[in-house]
Amino acid sequence: xxxxxxxxxxxxxxxxxxxxxxxxxxxxxxxxxxxxxxxxxxxxxxxxxxxxxxxxxxxxxxxxxxxxxxxxxxxxxxxxxxxxxxxxxxxxxxxxxxxxxxx
Amino acid sequence: xxxxxxxxxxxxxxxxxxxxxxxxxxxxxxxxxxxxxxxxxxxxxxxxxxxxxxxxxxxxxxxxxxxxxxxxxxxxxxxxxxxxxxxxxxxxxxxxxxxxxxxxxxxxxxxxxxxxxxxxxxxxxxxxxxxxxxxxxxxxxxxxxxxxxxxxxxxxxxxxxxxxxxxxxxxxxxxxxxxxxxxxxxxxxxxxxxxxxxxxxxxxxxxxxxxxxxxxxxxxxxxxxxxxxxxxxxxxxxxxxxxxxxxxxxxxxxxxxxxxxxxxxxxxxxxxxxxxxxxxxxxxxxxxxxxxxxxxxxxxxxxxxxxxxxxxxxxxxxxxxxxxxxxxxxxxxxxxxxxxxxxxxxxxxxxxxxxxxxxxxxxxxxxxxxxxxxxxxxxxxxxxxxxxxxxxxxxxxxxxxxxxxxxxxxxxxxxxxxxxxxxxxxxxxxxxxxxxxxxxxxxxxxxxxxxxxxxxxxxxxxxxxxxxxxxxxxxxxxxxxxxxxxxxxxxxxxxxxxxxxxxxxxxxxxxxxxxxxxxxxxxxxxxxxxxxxxxxxxxxxxxxxxxxxxxxxxxxxxxxxxxxxxxxxxxxxxxxxxxxxxxxxxxxxxxxxxxxxxxxxxxxxxxxxxxxxxxxxxxxxxxxxxxxxxxxxxxxxxxxxxxxxxxxxxxxxxxxxxxxxxxxxxxxxxxxxxxxxxxxxxxxxxxxxxxxxxxxxxxxxxxxxxxxxxxxxxxxxxxxxxxxxxxxxxxxxxxxxxxxxxxxxxxxxxxxxxxxxxxxxxxxxxxxxxxxxxxxxxxxxxxxxxxxxxxxxxxxxxxxxxxxxxxxxxxxxxxxxxxxxxxxxxxxx
Numbered sequence: 041x042x043x044x045x046x047x048x049x050x051x052x053x054x055x056x057x058x059x060x061x062x063x064x065x066x067x068x069x070x071x072x073x074x075x076x077x078x079x080x081x082x083x084x085x086x087x088x089x090x091x092x093x094x095x096x097x098x099x100x101x102x103x104x105x106x107x108x109x110x111x112x113x114x115x116x117x118x119x120x121x122x123x124x125x126x127x128x129x130x131x132x133x134x135x136x137x138x139x140x141x142x143x
Numbered sequence: 144x145x146x147x148x149x150x151x152x153x154x155x156x157x158x159x160x161x162x163x164x165x166x167x168x169x170x171x172x173x174x175x176x177x178x179x180x181x182x183x184x185x186x187x188x189x190x191x192x193x194x195x196x197x198x199x200x201x202x203x204x205x206x207x208x209x210x211x212x213x214x215x216x217x218x219x220x221x222x223x224x225x226x227x228x229x230x231x232x233x234x235x236x237x238x239x240x241x242x243x244x245x246x247x248x249x250x251x252x253x254x255x256x257x258x259x260x261x262x263x264x265x266x267x268x269x270x271x272x273x274x275x276x277x278x279x280x281x282x283x284x285x286x287x288x289x290x291x292x293x294x295x296x297x298x299x300x301x302x303x304x305x306x307x308x309x310x311x312x313x314x315x316x317x318x319x320x321x322x323x324x325x326x327x328x329x330x331x332x333x334x335x336x337x338x339x340x341x342x343x344x345x346x347x348x349x350x351x352x353x354x355x356x357x358x359x360x361x362x363x364x365x366x367x368x369x370x371x372x373x374x375x376x377x378x379x380x381x382x383x384x385x386x387x388x389x390x391x392x393x394x395x396x397x398x399x400x401x402x403x404x405x406x407x408x409x410x411x412x413x414x415x416x417x418x419x420x421x422x423x424x425x426x427x428x429x430x431x432x433x434x435x436x437x438x439x440x441x442x443x444x445x446x447x448x449x450x451x452x453x454x455x456x457x458x459x460x461x462x463x464x465x466x467x468x469x470x471x472x473x474x475x476x477x478x479x480x481x482x483x484x485x486x487x488x489x490x491x492x493x494x495x496x497x498x499x500x501x502x503x504x505x506x507x508x509x510x511x512x513x514x515x516x517x518x519x520x521x522x523x524x525x526x527x528x529x530x531x532x533x534x535x536x537x538x539x540x541x542x543x544x545x546x547x548x549x550x551x552x553x554x555x556x557x558x559x560x561x562x563x564x565x566x567x568x569x570x571x572x573x574x575x576x577x578x579x580x581x582x583x584x585x586x587x588x589x590x591x592x593x594x595x596x597x598x599x600x601x602x603x604x605x606x607x608x609x610x611x612x613x614x615x616x617x618x619x620x621x622x623x624x625x626x627x628x629x630x631x632x633x634x635x636x637x638x639x640x641x642x643x644x645x646x647x648x649x650x651x652x653x654x655x656x657x658x659x660x661x662x663x664x665x666x667x668x669x670x671x672x673x674x675x676x677x678x679x680x681x682x683x684x685x686x687x688x689x690x691x692x693x694x695x696x697x698x699x700x701x702x703x704x705x706x707x708x709x710x711x712x713x714x715x716x717x718x719x720x721x722x723x724x725x726x727x728x729x730x731x732x733x734x735x736x737x738x739x740x741x742x743x744x745x746x747x748x749x750x751x752x753x754x755x756x757x758x759x760x761x762x763x764x765x766x767x768x769x770x771x772x773x774x775x776x777x778x779x780x781x782x783x784x785x786x787x788x789x790x791x792x793x794x795x796x797x798x799x800x801x802x803x804x805x806x807x808x809x810x811x812x813x814x815x816x817x818x819x820x821x822x823x824x825x826x827x828x829x830x831x832x833x834x835x836x837x838x839x840x841x842x843x844x845x846x847x848x849x850x851x852x853x854x855x856x857x858x859x860x861x862x863x864x865x866x867x868x869x870x871x872x873x874x875x876x877x878x879x880x881x882x883x884x885x886x887x888x889x890x891x892x893x894x895x896x897x898x899x900x901x902x903x904x905x906x907x908x909x910x911x912x913x914x915x916x917x918x919x920x921x922x923x924x925x926x927x928x929x930x931x932x933x934x935x936x937x938x939x940x941x942x943x944x945x946x947x948x949x950x951x952x953x954x955x956x957x958x959x960x961x962x963x964x965x966x967x968x969x970x971x972x
């Protein structure tokens with residue numbers, strides 16, 4: 041059985057932005073899209089470990105602040121022609137609260 | 144298929160122009176058309192330009208495929224290979240192929256290319272006499288090279304020489320017969336052609352210049368065995384020279400393939416006549432590529448075809464915002480080890496001047512043809528490092544008056560750092576590093592260009608990362624691209640540079656509309672210009688944010704999510720995710736109290752490194768993001784904006800207050816400027832310096848604005864730059880008072896803020912608009928200068944110190960991580 045953990049109210053994450061969640065599994069970046077979808081990725085770019093949470097978000101993508109690699113929020117995969125993948129966690133919104141599933 | 148409701152698009156011709164159009168179209172409108180393609184050859188779309196390296200044995204056919212058969216299937220395109228369309232029925236709107244295949248169309252695209260011209264001499268139809276146009280010809284040449292010894296190439300143009308070189312590399316004994324007095328006469332002048340001929344002779348080729356073919360002679364087997372030339376220039380009948388020839392390649396020119404169009408009653412004028420949206424006289428029928436005649440010109444190089452493809456796709460996608468207005472072309476010869484570049488009208492003539500640099504002993508020859516203050520042509524041999532720069536100046540019609548004395552030494556000559564000062568790609572070994580930022584070698588770039596079919600600088604950047612960071616090796620990467628794909632290479636058109644991949648509109652067009660249409664938010668601007676990607680991208684959002692801020696300094700609400708992290712966090716992100724903090728120290732003058740606070744903060748927050756910056760300030764490195772507001776509170780100093788596209792520092796020397804040489808109080812001048820410009824955002828970083836005498840200890844001549852004190856006042860210099868490419872600043876004006884320095888410097892900076900493209904430094908912008916323009920606006924127009932100065936003061940009037948705002952709690956969540964405590968998390972499923 042998977043465990044959904046409440047993180048914060050949705051409005052505490054800026055649209056087209058993110059918050060960092062510090063967990064026992066390391067930092068997780070939780071993103072909010074322009075249409076209020078939420079996504080969670082390990083806060084490490086597959087390129088050189090940059091903090092993806094600090095990147096610019098557009099549509100369902102985030103651009104890493106260190107060297108500009110763009111990562112797909114819904115899969116954790118780098119956008120072609122770049123290669124690489126960062127771990128994706130499940131995240132969702134319920135009654136205005138954001139939940140994260142680390143399992 | 145005919146039942147579908149989608150509009151039907153049929154393409155005749157499966158070559159580079161047609162398929163490039165489809166690729167562009169699929170990017171713009173992937174689902175608009177039901178597409179059918181007819182190709183007369185049995186292959187997918189391949190890179191015809193790279194047939195020469197295939198012939199030379201440097202690549203294989205597989206390497207040069209651009210779109211294999213799977214690509215058509217993946218994109219839902221019906222592909223008919225090996226079928227030649229023989230009829231267009233414009234009444235019933237269908238095309239009919241030689242095997243009876245029919246396809247109906249709503250839109251038709253002709254991309255039938257060109258046919259090689261065959262000399263009408265006796266023996267032209269003999270076995271062993273071929274043209275050089277497609278894979279079949281190439282295969283036949285490779286086959287002949289394995290069985291025969293003597294080859295003759297008729298035609299000493301670009302294609303003929305590449306063919307000759309390839310055959311020679313495959314072991315044949317090759318003679319080139321050319322009608323004109325020198326090789327490549329349409330691209331080269333006599334001197335450059337002579338150098339080229341010497342290099343090719345050194346490779347083992349032989350030349351017969353000013354010779355005309357009389358006939359091709361058959362041998363016993365019926366295959367060609369010799370070529371007989373007409374007697375030189377005498378015009379009398381009789382025996383000319385005879386050369387043995389088991390293979391004859393005719394490369395004497397091409398003519399547009401218009402047979403099908405003419406039979407369908409479409410107007411042709413040498414090529415199929417098209418308008419600026421690539422439509423023929425039947426507006427349902429488009430045409431692109433070598434079969435076309437546009438404004439009376441047909442193009443045989445691939446770069447113009449790609450421009451046509453873009454426009455055609457744009458029109459087919461019903462966007463209708465682009466026009467083709469013709470191309471200026473340039474030529475590179477793809478013969479390994481030979482570096483040659485030519486563009487425009489290099490023959491000179493009345494009203495032109497020539498700038499020539501010739502050093503035959505090292506095989507270097509450069510010629511620029513100048514008319515008025517513009518470059519109209521260029522020929523480079525041996526050192527083509529600046530080919531793309533000259534080509535850009537030529538194509539953009541840029542005024543070269545101020546560049547003239549250093550044109551010949553070239554753009555890449557001065558101050559580039561990061562690649563060993565290397566500026567000649569051809570002489571670099573494959574394992575030599577080109578891009579020092581991303582560690583990319585020449586061989587990696589060449590391999591990616593060939594294997595992935597890359598054509599543009601941007602493609603190379605995306606696939607290899609070469610020149611994708613600081614950009615200082617861009618010139619080298621362009622050279623490598625040019626020498627690998629030859630004529631297909633098209634330098635980036637800087638005069639019409641779309642803001643980013645999300646739009647076709649330029650920076651200038653977007654800025655203009657923001658002001659004129661009173662657009663006041665990023666979504667409004669994106670909506671107005673029909674941005675292609677939802678929320679834009681990491682390139683356009685910061686640019687739009689700046690343009691809006693600059694246009695509406697008091698009305699626009701800054702969008703932190705459209706700022707790069709450094710500007711959002713007001714500190715510089717480091718490779719480990721920590722931040723650096725650089726407080727403002729006006730003019731580099733500090734106090735014991737400030738230093739004590741900095742020391743206390745460094746100890747309290749366990750700051751790993753404290754160092755002096757090049758801009759006379761102090762940098763604290765390794766601060767955790769969540770500590771930033773506390774650090775700022777304890778420091779109680781203004782933000783140094785060391786992280787922004789913004790005012791950075793005003794560097795000063797000691798000046799007349801202390802220095803025995805100083806003639807002006809540079810420190811006070813610098814502090815006044817730094818206070819005036821404090822908290823100013825700009826298209827890129829802005830650095831100033833003030834020196835108190837011409838010894839210039841503050842290095843004012845490599846700053847965006849540099850002030851040098853002289854006994855009688857101040858000299859103002861602009862558009863200098865240290866960093867990637869050192870640029871010495873240009874003299875703007877000399878003034879008497881500190882007030883005037885403030886007014887002129889501020890007005891210059893405001894003009895830059897209002898007119899430069901985002902991420903242009905002042906040097907890039909001034910190089911584009913010209914110093915004459917800057918002087919006209921800042922020096923000659925006193926009223927205009929004061930208006931600019933006032934506008935800058937007005938823009939900065941309510942900017943607050945971002946650190947002190949955040950100390951008070953603004954944007955607090957940006958800095959607060961969420962600490963996940965499992966015990967308060969609730970399980971819901």
